[in-house]
Amino acid sequence: MTVLTLGADPAMRPDALVARANPVAKLTVALLVSLTLLLTVDVVTAGVALVLEVAVLPWCGLSPRGLLRRGWIVLAGAVPAGLVTTWLGVDSGEVLLALGPVTVTQGSLLAGCAIALRILSVGLPGVVLLATTDPTDLADALAQVARLPHRFVLAALAAMRLFALMGTEWESLGAARRARGIGGDGVVGRTRTAAGQVLALLVLVIRRGTRLAMAMEARGFGAPGTRTWARVSTLRRSDAGVVLGGVVIVTVATVAGMLAGTWHLALT
Amino acid sequence: MHDASDLGVVAASAVGLRARGWGWRHSGRKAWALRGVDLDVAPGERVLLLGPSGAGKSTLLAAAAGLLDDGAGEAEGALEVDGLDARAARTAPGVPGTSRTGLLLQDPDAQTVLARCGDDVAFGLENHGLPAELIWPRVDEAMTLVGFPYGRAHATSALSGGERQRLALAGVVAMRPGLLLLDEPTAMVDPDGARLLVESVAGVVGLSPHARSLSSTVIVVEHRVEQWLDVVNRVVVLEAGGGVIADGPALDVLADQGPELFRLGVWVPRRFRARAAGAAGTGAVARMTGAVGAVGAAGTAGAAGEAKTGGAVTSDDAARASRATARTPVLSARDLAVRRGRLAPVLTGVDVDVVPGEVLFLTGVNGSGKSTLALALAGLTAPVGGELTAMPELAGAAGPHPVRWRARDLVTRIGTVFQEPQHQFVAGSVEAELAVGPHQARVDAADAARRCAEVLGRLRLGALALANPFTLSGGEQRRLSVATALVTRPGVLVLDEPTFGQDAVTWAVLVDLLRELLETGTAIVCATHDRDLVETFVDEGRGRELRVGEGTVQPVSSGIATVATT
Numbered sequence: 063m064t065v066l067t068l069g070a071d072p073a074m075r076p077d078a079l080v081a082r083a084n085p086v087a088k089l090t091v092a093l094l095v096s097l098t099l100l101l102t103v104d105v106v107t108a109g110v111a112l113v114l115e116v117a118v119l120p121w122c123g124l125s126p127r128g129l130l131r132r133g134w135i136v137l138a139g140a141v142p143a144g145l146v147t148t149w150l151g152v153d154s155g156e157v158l159l160a161l162g163p164v165t166v167t168q169g170s171l172l173a174g175c176a177i178a179l180r181i182l183s184v185g186l187p188g189v190v191l192l193a194t195t196d197p198t199d200l201a202d203a204l205a206q207v208a209r210l211p212h213r214f215v216l217a218a219l220a221a222m223r224l225f226a227l228m229g230t231e232w233e234s235l236g237a238a239r240r241a242r243g244i245g246g247d248g249v250v251g252r253t254r255t256a257a258g259q260v261l262a263l264l265v266l267v268i269r270r271g272t273r274l275a276m277a278m279e280a281r282g283f284g285a286p287g288t289r290t291w292a293r294v295s296t297l298r299r300s301d302a303g304v305v306l307g308g309v310v311i312v313t314v315a316t317v318a319g320m321l322a323g324t325w326h327l328a329l330t
Numbered sequence: 331m332h333d334a335s336d337l338g339v340v341a342a343s344a345v346g347l348r349a350r351g352w353g354w355r356h357s358g359r360k361a362w363a364l365r366g367v368d369l370d371v372a373p374g375e376r377v378l379l380l381g382p383s384g385a386g387k388s389t390l391l392a393a394a395a396g397l398l399d400d401g402a403g404e405a406e407g408a409l410e411v412d413g414l415d416a417r418a419a420r421t422a423p424g425v426p427g428t429s430r431t432g433l434l435l436q437d438p439d440a441q442t443v444l445a446r447c448g449d450d451v452a453f454g455l456e457n458h459g460l461p462a463e464l465i466w467p468r469v470d471e472a473m474t475l476v477g478f479p480y481g482r483a484h485a486t487s488a489l490s491g492g493e494r495q496r497l498a499l500a501g502v503v504a505m506r507p508g509l510l511l512l513d514e515p516t517a518m519v520d521p522d523g524a525r526l527l528v529e530s531v532a533g534v535v536g537l538s539p540h541a542r543s544l545s546s547t548v549i550v551v552e553h554r555v556e557q558w559l560d561v562v563n564r565v566v567v568l569e570a571g572g573g574v575i576a577d578g579p580a581l582d583v584l585a586d587q588g589p590e591l592f593r594l595g596v597w598v599p600r601r602f603r604a605r606a607a608g609a610a611g612t613g614a615v616a617r618m619t620g621a622v623g624a625v626g627a628a629g630t631a632g633a634a635g636e637a638k639t640g641g642a643v644t645s646d647d648a649a650r651a652s653r654a655t656a657r658t659p660v661l662s663a664r665d666l667a668v669r670r671g672r673l674a675p676v677l678t679g680v681d682v683d684v685v686p687g688e689v690l691f692l693t694g695v696n697g698s699g700k701s702t703l704a705l706a707l708a709g710l711t712a713p714v715g716g717e718l719t720a721m722p723e724l725a726g727a728a729g730p731h732p733v734r735w736r737a738r739d740l741v742t743r744i745g746t747v748f749q750e751p752q753h754q755f756v757a758g759s760v761e762a763e764l765a766v767g768p769h770q771a772r773v774d775a776a777d778a779a780r781r782c783a784e785v786l787g788r789l790r791l792g793a794l795a796l797a798n799p800f801t802l803s804g805g806e807q808r809r810l811s812v813a814t815a816l817v818t819r820p821g822v823l824v825l826d827e828p829t830f831g832q833d834a835v836t837w838a839v840l841v842d843l844l845r846e847l848l849e850t851g852t853a854i855v856c857a858t859h860d861r862d863l864v865e866t867f868v869d870e871g872r873g874r875e876l877r878v879g880e881g882t883v884q885p886v887s888s889g890i891a892t893v894a895t896t
Contacts, residue, residue, distance in 0.1 A: 198445050220443050226487065227439065233671060237710040238753035241746035242814060243770030245737030258756065265800075266752065273440035280395050280433040281443075281501060282457030285421050292452040292465040 078123025080304055081194040085203040087301035088195060091308030092187040098312040099180050103328050105172055107319030108179035114311045115186045122190045132193040136185030144178025183315075187308075197222060202295040212289055220278065224271055231266060235259055344373035344547045345430050345508030347394055351407035354389050354398060363389045366573035367407070369566065373508070376535065376548040378558050378580060381568035382594040383803050383833055387551040390568070391511045394549070395433040396420025411509060424508075427460045427468075432507030432546075436514045438494035447473070447489075447497055448482025454505045472504035475544075476530040490696055492523015496530050503534050503544065510535070512550040516557070517831040520696045520859050528557045537561060553833045555584070556599040567591065595805070595833030659683035660724040660853050661707060661732075661744075661822055667715030668699065668706040675714050676702055679882050684822060684853045689844065689867045692857040693886070694878035700857040701749070701826050703878060707855050708746040708824040709733045724821045738770040745815030749827040751807040755799040760791055760810055763799050767818040781817050789813045789843070805836035812843065823847060825856040829863055841866060848872050 076082060095115075099108055119129070147170065154169030201219040205212040239245070239259060246255050278284075319325035353365035364386030371377055379387050392398055393409055396417045411419040412430050419430045432454075435441055444450040451469045460468065469482065476499050480489075489497060495515055502510065512531065516524035534544055537560070552558055565583040567576035576583050584591070588602025661684035667675040676699035684690055684707065692700040705711045706718065709732025719730045720743070728739045735743065748754055757763040764785060768778035786792045789809045794802065799810055808828065815823060829837050841863070844854060858864065867873030875886040 196445070198449055216443075223442065223445065223486075230671070234748070234750075235753055237705055238746075238748045238750075239756065240710055240737045240740065241708065241748070242754055242756060243738045243741035243767050243818065244756060247736065262753075262756065269752075269800075270437070270440050273435065273437055274443070276392070276397060277433075277435050277441040277498070278443055278453075279397055280431075280435075281454035281505070282429060283453070285457060287421075288459050290456050290459050290462050290465070292456055292462055292469070293449070294462060 075123035076194070078194075079121040079300060080118070080190065081123035082300075083304040084207060084295060084297050084301045085191070085195045085200040086207040086295075087297065087304045088187075088191045089200075089203075089208075090305050091311075092191050094305075094308045094312050095187050096184050098316060099184050101327055102316075102319060102325050103173070103176045103180060104319050104322075104324035104326065105176045105179060106322040106324045107315045108176055108183050110318040111311055111315035112179055112183040112186065114314060115183060118307060118311075119190075122194065124190060124193055128193060129189065133185065133189035136182060136189060140178045140181035140185070143181055144174040146174075147177045148174030198293070199295070202291065202293050206291055206295040207297055213284055216283070217275075217278075220274060221271065224267060224274065227270075228263060228267060232259070232263055235262055235266070343425065343428075343508055344545045345412040346373045346375075346547060347371040347509060347549070348410040348413075349390075349408065352393075352409045353406045354386065354393060354403055356389075356403040357401070359403075362386075363403075364568065364572065365406070367568070369574055369577075371547060371549060373547055374545060375564055376562045377550070377564045377566055378555065378562040379549055379551045379566050379568065380555070380591060380596050382570050382596075383805055383835075385568040385570045385572075387568055388513050391433060391513045391549065391551060394509065395431045395511055397433070427455075427458065427464065427506070429454070429458060429505040429507050431509045431511055432502035432505055433511045434495070434499055434502050434513065434515045436517050438491040438498070438518060441498040441501075442486045442489075442494055443501075445486055446482065447478070447480055447484045447486055450486055450497060451482075451501045451504050454501050458505060468504050469500075472500040475503055475534050476500045477526070477533060490523065492519045492526060492696075495519055495523065495527050499527065499530055499534070506544060507546055510544075510546045510548045512548065512552070514552055514831075515550070516552065516554065521861075522695065524554075524557060528561065532561050535561070553595065553831075554597045556597070559599070592834055595835035597834050657685050657688075658721070659685050660721050661718070662721065663707065663713075663716065663718045665716035666703075666706065666713050666718060668702050668711065669714050670699075670702050675881075677878065677882055678715065680716070682707075682876060682883065684855055686821070686851045686853045687848050687872065689848065689854040689856055689873040691864045691867070691873055691875045692855065692878050692883075693859070693864060693875055698878045699881075700878040703883070704824050704826050704855055704857040705746070706733075708744050708822075709735060709740055710746060738772065741767050741818040741820065742771045743820055744822045744824060745818060745820035746824040747811050747815050747826065747828055749830055751811035752800065754811050754814065755807075758798055759796050760786075760799060760802075761795040763810060763814055764817050767814055771818050773818070781819070785813045785817045789839070805832055808832055808836055809839065812840065816847075820852075822853045822855065825854065825858075827858055827860075828856065829858065829860045837863075845872075 080088065095111060099111060102108075124132075148166055149164050149170070151170035151173040153165055153167040156168045157165055158168060158171060159166040197219060201215045204210045205215045236259060239255070239262070244255060244258065246252055316325065347369065348371075349367045349369040352367040352369075353362050355362045367390065379390070381387055389398070393405075394411055394416055396411070396419055398405070398417070409416045412424070414422055414430075422430075424430055442450055443453050448466075448469050451472055452465050455465045455468055466482075473482070476496050478496055478500055479493070486494070486497065499515070510531075515531075516527055519527060531548070531550075535546055535548055536544065548562070550558055550562065559580060562580050565576070565578065565580045566574055567583065567587065569575045576587055578586075584598060584602040588598045589604065592598040592603045663680055663682045665678075666680040666682070667678040668680070669675040680703065682690070692703055694700050702711070706713050709718075709720075712733045718732060720728075720732050721730075724743055725732075726743070728735045728743065732740065732744060755763060757766055761782065764782040765778060768781060773781070786795060789812065791806070791810060791813060794806060799807065802810060812825075812828070828840055832840070844867070847854065856863070864873060864875055868875060877884045877886050
């Protein structure tokens, strides 16, 4: 079940506490962490949150290798964002390094670290959610536990399956268009070729989506009446434990940030 | 899962269909898709619905399933399912846990909803509000009924097209439909998959010896008739844009009107194609043939029929001798290894020569790698091992490695027609579509216009010059995709399943066209499942078959071909 990055990983232990938690519980934790760290940009809050998250990783059922394979994109975002802030951020305090227009000061270095830690600590629960959750289970949970409209949830789920076909479609489209003589030289030519191919891919996907919608409708999707669920998704006591764990992480991190005096409301 | 014999009779009350003066016009179209349809299908009947492309057969099935909304077009007359208006019948309460209609569509990829097979079958039952504890037994029952080879947890992404269709059938059957509607279910499935699907349907409606099951009414639309003859007991023929013009027991209708139906593109079994001496067709079908004959279909389809009965195995020795002298390859593969995407090579050690004036057929089961090999020979994918060399007479100044040619150099040397025509369409009209290749290849405008006009005429697309390629019928799209490859006059033409899902008329047009191209010295590579196509050219001494399988290729020496070519 490899739908984009969402889907159970063979390198994970599906019986781990967090891995088998209801997807809505995992989603709640991820949202809690995001909201908390949205409020502040500071090294202590983000750092403490990240340390606590790493500390509970053993209960998530994700091996370090699996984590790296699923989560490299978060790292790839955090490191450059931190570096850019360090070089170009608002300067304050002692100058640590000056190279022409680029100056690294104590203040900008701290801000850079805070940005990088913030991205990592927000990203980690998301990576765990995606890597340990089957898309079908997520949809079941969103519709049954979170009570989102089932038509929307199931349509999105079906669309995601079409999305997974896009990789192979893209390759055959590329070959098919080359066979038509389409393929520019140089950067401009290639960009134009790729843009045309994206458009063609969208047309194909929409057409297929229309046909899928018809097949779904023919099987009673969207008809009036109560829908039942073959796979029952409910919250258990362990799910409360997972959410509680999330609450503890964000509380400890925020209190630590406040005690250290680094916590500042970023929205104002 | 249960053994099929445990199932016994599954209670499902068959549902009938009744049409009175029914018609439908898609919004934005002037012509009626179909009109004046009077049809009674009694509960439990199994009907094969035939007619030329564009006769509105799929529209009728969609309407019977209650899927044509007011917004999509305009209806007239009455169409009733189970005594209710078809649209109301889809949602009106009926026997709990059953649906009045179940519709299986053509495209296997567009019918899988969920990631696990069992979940996918359960989808319809959930929508119909069946209590959760009853769902899984029904899922298992449906999967057993269609003979689905995998368990509930199997990933739908790992299924072949044929397996996907059987899974979709299980999803439809699970709802115990009173009326089972099958819209060209085998058109996009390879021959083995098609056979298994028909067997599944036969099993579902209780025609297999081992299982008695649903007592559903069945209406199936399909171009390929033979495979359904053991399943259906009645044939109804629809006229393009009109109503029912023939109706009766399957064998009677075919015996009476087989030749006319064949000329309209229906794959009538061979024994019904030629008219028995003295037998007279009915006036209605004769009229219809006249109308379609204006498009020029009749002659070519007749020719195809002859070819298969042996009449066209002309194989005159002079022509063959002249071709034999020209048997130097233009494209040559040595120890070639090819792969799909980033996977391990699917074929290795392939030695093959592509020769002018000859069709090289690549055959083999699905997934054997014949399309992959075809794409590599076409210079579209890079081989992972070995060498593909284009001889100077083909390559010109472009160098010996087709995969390194610029796209615009490729189109004048090797033309490729993909299985899915829509993948290759890039313009807003048929005319503009044809102009793309010559424009890319820097052909001067006057010459390009002349070539386009010629190809338009040759493939009978002239009347459609301004139509959007995506709105064409399947046969028209196939002809256009071939036309786009021919207009740049490549020395090698590569075809991937050119006859797949095509009606008999388009089939015959393609065969005639390939014969012409061979005469002018074009080299053709064709990946196909179509035995008729392979045998037609091999019997004429102008085809060579290469069986693709088990990681490599093997030449097939079939009787006549060996004698003729050695």
